[in-house]
Amino acid sequence: xxxxxxxxxxxxxxxxxxxxxxxxxxxxxxxxxxxxxxxxxxxxxxxxxxxxxxxxxxxxxxxxxxxxxxxxxxxxxxxxxxxxxxxxxxxxxxxxxxxxxxxxxxxxxxxxxxxxxxxxx
Numbered sequence: 001x002x003x004x005x006x007x008x009x010x011x012x013x014x015x016x017x018x019x020x021x022x023x024x025x026x027x028x029x030x031x032x033x034x035x036x037x038x039x040x041x042x043x044x045x046x047x048x049x050x051x052x053x054x055x056x057x058x059x060x061x062x063x064x065x066x067x068x069x070x071x072x073x074x075x076x077x078x079x080x081x082x083x084x085x086x087x088x089x090x091x092x093x094x095x096x097x098x099x100x101x102x103x104x105x106x107x108x109x110x111x112x113x114x115x116x117x118x119x120x121x
Contacts, residue, residue: 013101029073035081052082055100057107076104
């Protein structure tokens with residue numbers, strides 16, 4: 001799959017977020033990166049030779065913010081390489097990109113890893 005097609009999948013996933021949630025994402029930057037770095041993987045306790053990431057949320061989740069919170073935009077990275085390698089068909093990739101985007105956005109709303117996974121993301 002070409003990079004532009006992958007980018008369209010991410011945009012499609014973001015466009016699919018219901019308006020009542022999407023309106024809070026004004027200060028969230030979503031970027032597509034090729035691969036997570038080995039340093040990033042190690043910092044998260046992952047083995048770069050055996051484990052990888054599909055996405056990563058970095059920021060201050062909404063429930064942890066004060067009413068006067070001012071800060072840099074929150075950051076969601078979607079890693080194209082691991083997703084495209086693991087999900088080679090267009091349908092599988094579309095579903096997993098959507099799941100990954102929703103998973104990372106759920107962290108922005110304060111859902112921990114256990115809760116996000118229980119919800120199927």
